[in-house]
Amino acid sequence: MPGLExxxxxxxxxxxxxxxxxxxxxLYVGYGGLERLFGPYLMNLLVGGESNAQ
Known part of the structure; x- marks a missing residue:
């Protein structure tokens, strides 16, 4: 059958x-680790508040 080889x-x-x-x-693991380390700090720096705003 063709296509089954x-x-x-x-x-x-x-x-x-x-x-x-x-x-x-x-890259996936590395960027995930960086996001965990620096994510809250950057959110506070950029947004000026909690990253879990409702």
Whole structure:
């Protein structure tokens, strides 16, 4: 049947995809940590009050 064949992976392509995925995870965790550390301070600095305003 057409469309059901298993693709062959080029090792360079697999390495590139893995590198991009790892970079995305590192950035996600890194920016999340920075937001937790500096988020409340920046909200107070920019808005002048609580970040949980209702």
């Amino acid at each position: 298993i693709p062959t992976w080029d090792p360079e392509t697999a390495l590139l995809i893995g590198t991009i995925l790892l970079e995305a995870i590192v």
